[in-house]
Amino acid sequence: MLELPTFTLVTWGLATALTLFLLLRIFLLGLYRTYPLFTLYLGANLLQTIIGVYLYQSYGFRTIYGYRMGWTTQAFVVMVRGLATAEICYRILGKFKGIWALAVRLLVTCGGIVLISTLYFGIRSYQLAVITLDMSLEASIATWIVGLLLFARYYDVAVERETGMIGLGLGLLSCCKLLNDLVFERYVQAYLNSWNYVSSAAFIGILLLWTWALRKPAAAYTATEPALNSAQVYQLLIPQVNRKLSALNRQLSQFWRAESSKP
Amino acid sequence: MNVVFYFVAVAAGLALVGLLFWAVRGAAQRKSFDHNSGGLDNVPSPVNNMAQIRQSMDPADFEFAKAKGGRELPARLRRERRRVTLLYLVAIRKDFEHSLRVARFIAVLSPEVSSSQEYERIRLAMIFRWRLQVIKIRLILGLIPQPQLTALWQMAASLAMQMEETMAKLGERAALAAELALQSEKQ
Numbered sequence A: 001m002l003e004l005p006t007f008t009l010v011t012w013g014l015a016t017a018l019t020l021f022l023l024l025r026i027f028l029l030g031l032y033r034t035y036p037l038f039t040l041y042l043g044a045n046l047l048q049t050i051i052g053v054y055l056y057q058s059y060g061f062r063t064i065y066g067y068r069m070g071w072t073t074q075a076f077v078v079m080v081r082g083l084a085t086a087e088i089c090y091r092i093l094g095k096f097k098g099i100w101a102l103a104v105r106l107l108v109t110c111g112g113i114v115l116i117s118t119l120y121f122g123i124r125s126y127q128l129a130v131i132t133l134d135m136s137l138e139a140s141i142a143t144w145i146v147g148l149l150l151f152a153r154y155y156d157v158a159v160e161r162e163t164g165m166i167g168l169g170l171g172l173l174s175c176c177k178l179l180n181d182l183v184f185e186r187y188v189q190a191y192l193n194s195w196n197y198v199s200s201a202a203f204i205g206i207l208l209l210w211t212w213a214l215r216k217p218a219a220a221y222t223a224t225e226p227a228l229n230s231a232q233v234y235q236l237l238i239p240q241v242n243r244k245l246s247a248l249n250r251q252l253s254q255f256w257r258a259e260s261s262k263p
Numbered sequence B: 001m002n003v004v005f006y007f008v009a010v011a012a013g014l015a016l017v018g019l020l021f022w023a024v025r026g027a028a029q030r031k032s033f034d035h036n037s038g039g040l041d042n043v044p045s046p047v048n049n050m051a052q053i054r055q056s057m058d059p060a061d062f063e064f065a066k067a068k069g070g071r072e073l074p075a076r077l078r079r080e081r082r083r084v085t086l087l088y089l090v091a092i093r094k095d096f097e098h099s100l101r102v103a104r105f106i107a108v109l110s111p112e113v114s115s116s117q118e119y120e121r122i123r124l125a126m127i128f129r130w131r132l133q134v135i136k137i138r139l140i141l142g143l144i145p146q147p148q149l150t151a152l153w154q155m156a157a158s159l160a161m162q163m164e165e166t167m168a169k170l171g172e173r174a175a176l177a178a179e180l181a182l183q184s185e186k187q
Helices: A006-028 A036-059 A064-093 A097-122 A129-154 A161-186 A192-213 A231-261 B003-024 B046-057 B059-067 B071-109 B114-140 B146-185
Strands: none
Touching: A006 A036, A006 B071, A036 A064, A064 A097, A064 A129, A064 A161, A097 B071, A129 A161, A129 A231, A129 B003, A161 A192, A231 B071, A231 B114, A231 B146, B059 B071, B071 B114, B071 B146
């Protein structure tokens, strides 16, 4: 641990203390029932730090074994963060069954395309493959979150402030990590310590955002379930609306042509 | 790593951050969906002013003013007509947007939605908005083809009215269903 710069140790310590504080708050306010996977993600993060401290104390920071184990635990944390993201997505759109099914299809497809294309175009060497994988996962998580919030915006769906803040934090964290990985991958040697600083600073900022957002007990976050119509209403009305909109567009295109053909 | 990919990925990452903030803005202030929410509010429709708008755009009126009013009147009339037409386009757009909002409302409250129908509506709305903007710019720069514009407006107004009627019927059905449920609970 001694080979690590003091500033790195300080940021790690601060991030760990904040995570611990947030977890305690979540348990005391009963929020783990509302956000179980998000709680699991924070727990996984804490566990990763404990494992990291043990590994770096036993094997050193700049050994191959430490590197491998560090990235393996990171893979687990990213996967649990993916689950937490899915939980947030479900909490925002899940009660609207129709658009939720559509959003899942679209977001999984978009996330998959981003994951595969980042892996395909980003890979350069086996040494950095794990960073490329991390980058791909971060890119897909960010795509899910942004796609979900765009969906909610398009359909005018109200998002609970706390859920929105958790979503914003998860999305920002993924974007920061993605950009950080990109710079690290390119300027690997010169950027080695800065990678840790940027990563830790972003995480501390987001932990503060979550701590501020999650300050009320669980009872305050119970959302009302909307009364859904029968499926026939959609099947009956929407094709009519689309036909009308299409006719309106045709009318507009006639107007357009009339305008264009003027001398 | 490919240089092109690197710059594309950095730009995409920054774009994602921007989109994230844009998408989350005002998310908590949106109204929740229920049958009494703002989703079904009527927008002020230009249907009530149709007669006056038509009158102001009547070519006969224009010819008469040209014959009787001397040199300055036709130019002033042209400016006025352009202004009215622009207002008219704003009203058409409002009607269109209102119909889209109602359609989204129906989609959100439906247990099943068709991706092709949703995609089609997004596509139509994008084309409509783009064309409307171009027509607006052309109107500011040029002349007004009156018959096409009136037909366009009538389409938008009929769509808005039809949607409002349908939503009113839906509201009645929902009220009836609630009443029936209440009666069965009492029994």
